[in-house]
Amino acid sequence: MNPFKRSPFVIISTVLVYIFLYAPIVVLVLYSFNSSRVNITFEGFIPTFSERVVMDGSTVVSSPCGPFHWFCDLSKNREVMSAAKNTLTIAFIATIVSTIIGTMAAIALQRYDFRLKSFSQLSLYVPIVIPEIVMGIGILTLISQVFGWVNTTFALSGDARLSMGLFTVTISHIAFMVPFVTLVVQARLQGFDKSFEEAAMDLGANEWTTFRRVTFPMILPGVLSGALLAFTLSLDDFVITFFTNGPGSTTLPIYVYGLLRRIITPQVNALSTVWILIVFTVVLLLQIVQSREQSKS
Amino acid sequence: MLKRLRENKSAQGTLLALPTTFWMFILLIIPLILTAIVSFGKRSPDGNVIYTFSLDNYIRLIGISSDCPAGQTTCFNPLYVQILWRSLTLAFNSTVLVIMLAYPLAYFIARSHPNRRTTFLFMVLIPLWTNFVIRVYAWMMLLRKEGAINAVLGWVAHLLHINFVPLEMLYTPGAVLVGMVYEFLPFMILPIYTSLEKIDNSLYEAAADLGANPFRTFLRVTLPLSMPGVVAGTILVFIPVMGTFIVSDLLGGKQVILIGNLIQRQFLDARDPAFGSASSLILMVMTLIVTYFYTRKFGFGEEIVAA
Amino acid sequence: MTSEFAVELRDVVKRFVTPEGNEIAAVDHVTMQIKNGEFFSMLGSSGCGKTTSLRMIAGFEWTTEGEVYIEGNPMGHTPPFQRKVNTVFQSYALFQHMTVFQNIAFGLEMEGAKEDEIKQRVGRALEMVQLTGMERRKPKQLSGGQQQRVAVARALVKTPDVLLLDEPLGALDLKLRKEMQLELKALQQQLGITFIYVTHDQEEALTMSDRIAVMSNGRVQQIGTPVEIYERPSNKFVADFIGESNFLDGQIKSLSKDEAQVFIPALNTELRGIPISQGLVKGEDVVVSIRPEKIRITEKNAKNDNFFKAKVTNTVYIGADTHVYTESQGVKIKVLEQNHISRLDTSSFYTVGQEVGLVLMPENTLVLKKV
Incomplete structure (x- = not known):
C-alpha cells in the first residue's frame, strides 16, 4: 500500500481550502495597486510615472510612484509610521521579557516541586481557556481603578496623571504571551533527558555553568520558537491592545480597525501588502533555515 | 546562603517561577476577581461603578427588564438571551465548519511526502500570520456589493447574458460565519495535523492487512487516533469565536451583535462597566462549562501546544 | 590514597x-x-x-x-x-x-x-x-x-x-x-x-x-x-537469579559443620548436601538447590544415596548441550548434559517417557535458607 496515496476527495478539498485561504489575500494585494481612490471596484493599475499625482475624480491617472502610488502615500502617513513603531516596540520588549520569565517558569514547572506549583500551572492555562476579551476588560478595569485611585489620591494633574499607554499595553501583552512561551518550552523540556545535566555536573560544572553550557544550548530551539510565537502573537494582537492602549500607543491593528470603521482606502491595502510581504519573507527564511538544519543532521 | 539554596529544591523552583506567577496573578487573577466584584455593582450616573451587592445586572441579562410599557413593573426582554444564544450557535457552527474544512487538508499534509510537509504547513502559516484585522478587511473587500465576488459573478452573468443584481453579502450573519471560519481555520489545521502525523504508517498497513478497506480504516483507525488534535483545535477555535467582536463588527455591522460586541459597547459606548463585567463573566462561565464538558469527554490533548 | x-x-x-x-x-x-x-x-x-x-x-x-x-x-x-x-x-x-x-x-x-x-x-x-x-x-x-x-x-x-x-x-x-x-x-x-x-x-x-x-x-x-x-x-534468590537451579523443598534432619541431611517430602527421600546459608538449624524448613549441569543421569540402578528415579518428559537439543526435562512424583527437574561426542543419530538420546536415575553429588547439593 502506498502510504502517500490520497483519495481524490481529499485532494479536491485540499485545493479548495488552499484557494479559500489565499483568495482574500490575493484580492487584497491586487487592490493595493488599484487606480481608484475610493477602492470600490478594481479599475486597473495606476499607469504612468509623472512628476506629480494627477487625479481624475477619484481615479489616479498618474503618479510619480506609478503602480506603487498607494505605498508612497502610505510612507507619508505619519500615523501609520508611528503605529508601526509602537507595534514593533511593544512586540520587542514584551517578547524579551516574556521569553525570559516564561523560560524560567517552564524550567521550574518541569523540573521542580514547589508549593505554588499547581497554582502557577493552572494560571498559565487560564488565558487559553477564556476568551481574550474577558482578560482584556479585566485588565482595563484593574488599570483604570488603580490609575484613578493614584490620580485622585496624589492629586495629579496634566501630564503627571497616569494614563493608558505603551507601558500598559506592553505589560498586558506580556501577561497573555507568557503562557504560550512557557507551554512551548515546557513541551521541549519534557523530552529532555536529565542525564545531560547530571553528566555536566559529574564532569565538574556547577549549576550555573551546567545551565549556561549544556541546558540552555539544548533547549534553545524551544526557547526560540516560543519567542517567535510570542512575537507574532504580540504583532497580531488586537483585543488586549484595544482595551489597554491610550493616546500615543496606537498599534497597527488598532489603527487599521479605526480606519475601517470610517473609510476604506487603498492605503490599508498597501499596508496589508507590506505586512504580508514581510510575513512571507520571514516564513520563507525560517523554512530555509529549518530545512538546512534538517539536512545537516 | 548559596549552599542553602543549592540544597533547597523547593526554594529554587519557587524563585524561578516567581516572576511569571506574580505577573499572572496581577494581570490575570486579580482582574478576573475584580470583574466578578464589579459585576455585582451598579452604574453610577457618570459612567463609573458603585460597589454594592446587587444581582441586577444578571437579572437584566436573563431578560427580566424594568424598562417596560406603561402599566407593567417587570416584563421579559429577550435581547440579551438572544445575543448569548446567537454567540453560542455561531461558535458551534463555525467550529463544525472549521473541522470539516481543516480535516481533509490536515490529512493531505500528514500523508504527503515528508519533504513536502513543511512547505504545505508554511502555506497554512502565512495566512495565519497575516494580521487578524487585515484578514477581516480582506473579506470586506470580497463581500461588498461592489466587491470581488460580485465582480466575478457579474462578469460570468454578463458572458452568459443573464441579468445580474449584485448580492448583498456584507453585513449578514453569513458574512460573519465565513469571517470566523477564515480567521480560525489554521488553529484547527495545525493540531489535527500534529496528531495525524504521529500515526505510524504500520497501523494503516495493519488495518489493510486485517481486511479493512480505506474507508473503514479511516473510521476505525485514523479518526479515533486523531481525536486529540480535533479536541485541541476545537478549544482553540470555539473559545475565541465566542469572544471575538471585530469580525461581527466589521462584517456583520449592526445586524449581527454577539456577546463580544455587547461587552465592548458597555465599556466604551454605553459606559456601564458593571453590566459589561457581568456579561464578561457569563461569557467566561459559558466557555468554561463547554470546555469542561468537552474535554472531560474527549480529554485535553497536548496538541494544543503544537499550534 | x-x-x-x-x-x-x-x-x-x-x-x-x-x-x-x-x-x-x-x-x-x-x-x-x-x-x-x-x-x-x-x-x-x-x-x-x-x-x-x-x-x-x-x-x-x-x-x-x-x-x-x-x-x-x-x-x-x-x-x-x-x-x-x-x-x-x-x-x-x-x-x-x-x-x-x-x-x-x-x-x-x-x-x-x-x-x-x-x-x-x-x-x-x-x-x-x-x-x-x-x-x-x-x-x-x-x-x-x-x-x-x-x-x-x-x-x-x-x-x-x-x-x-x-x-x-x-x-x-x-x-x-x-x-x-x-x-x-x-x-x-x-x-x-x-x-x-x-x-x-x-x-x-x-x-x-x-x-x-x-x-x-x-x-x-x-x-x-x-x-x-x-x-x-x-x-x-541468588541461586535462582544467577544461572539456573533446581529447587527441592525439604526439612533438615541432621546438621553438622559441613553436611546436612535433608528430607524431601515430595520425593519421600533424604538427600545429603552442604549447608550454605548462615544460621541453619536442625528441623528448619529449607530448600535444596542443585544446578542442572551438576546432575548426572544414569540408566542403571545406582546404589548411591542421593539418588532417585525420574521420567524424561522432554529433551531439547541446543548445540553445545542437551536439556533433559524430567519429572519425579510431580517434582520437575532439569538436567543439562554436555554433548561431548559428535553424533547425528538421535536415537541415542533419551526418549520421552524413558525412566532414568538422577545422581546428585552431595558436594553439589546446596542447602539454603528458604528466603
Missing part, C-alpha cells in the same frame, strides 16, 4: 515518595565496601536499587539515612561536581551540541586546565579508546559503539579515583557488547582505577568483575567473587 576502600556505603537507605504519596525504599540498609583498584559490579533486575546506589555515589541523589564514603571521606550533601568520581551514563549523555573534542574537553575546562594541556590530554584519551581522528565529529555522526567510547573517554580524561558505569553497554548489540566487555576490563586493569559497574546482565557481571553485589528489592543479597556467587549462592 587515604583509605583502604575506594567507596564505602554504610547502612544506606534511600526513600522516594511515589506520585500516589506512598513512601518506598529504593535502597534499603545497604552496606558495601569497594576496594581500591577493584572491578566491582552491582547486579540485579530493574528496580533492585543498583542504579540508585550508583547515583548516590555520584552525588545525583542524597542518602535518606546512612552515609556514602569516598576515599574515607563522608560525602554528605557534596554536589557531584565536587566529588572525585566520574560517570558513564546508560544513555551516554553526550552533549549533542558539542563535538567529540569539546565533549571530552568539557571536564578539563571545568578544572581550569590550560589549552595546551587540554589538547594533549584529550588526544591521549582518544588514543586510549581508539577514536583518534574523530575530534571534530558531532555525537550524532558516530555509531553506538563509538559514542560509548567517547562517553568512557570523557569520564576517564578527568582521571577519577572511581569510575561509575551505569549499564554502559545496554544499548549495544550482542557482538559489540562482548567486545566492549573485554575492552573495558582491559582498560580497567591497565589504568588501575576502581570501576563500579551496574548491570542487569549476569553474564556481563561474571565476565568482568572481581566482585559482584547481587541486589534485589533494595537490599544486598550477596557480595562475592563470580565463583562464590555461582557455586555458593547464599540464598535461594
